Amino acid sequence: EAQVTQNPRYLITVTGKKLTVTCSQNMNHEYMSWYRQDPGLGLRQIYYSMNVEVTDKGDVPEGYKVSRKEKRNFPLILESPSPNQTSLYFCASSFLGRGPTTDTQYFGPGTRLTVL
């Protein structure tokens, strides 16, 4: 089954404790992206990647890091989490350059992060 998986689905942590949220897709997509969703603010893009070893900042990159060492994986790293990073996080992936019908985004199930 074609899907985007995220782990963990729920995480409660404390300020300053480094954490990684994993994202994996099995559709051979070139493009991957991380969003955060907060009440009243909608979905905001954190980072995206056009292919292996190619990453770029989205709208709200501060406090986050990403890496794309393999095509299928795009982990989100919070080196020193703070309470304002408490949010619902979504990973997404899509093909690139095959036309707007094919390049639609597939989203993961979400990771609910609480930083105390």
Next chain:
Amino acid sequence: DAKTTQPPSMDCAEGRAANLPCNHSTISGNEYVYWYRQIHSQGPQYIIHGLKNNETNEMASLIITEDRKSSTLILPHATLRDTAVYYCIAGEYSGGGADGLTFGKGTHLIIQP
């Protein structure tokens, strides 16, 4: 991306057609209209997109006005599982996948039994 305007919420009776409007009066000629939906706290799900012509797939129909300043998403026979937030997005396809699409606040569609 062109700005889109949607009503914050709508109700629809189960089994009836749900018509969700979207205004995108500043859309440019090469911007597509995309629709996604998000069922409570799940990841957004692609529904349909179009440029100029009306489009239909197994999930919905998209009607775009001739001047492209507005569109309507139609769910022909709404079910309770269609209760979700529906996002209308106007964005340019640049060969870069769907990068740059801006998800606004959407319309919360509530299907009533």
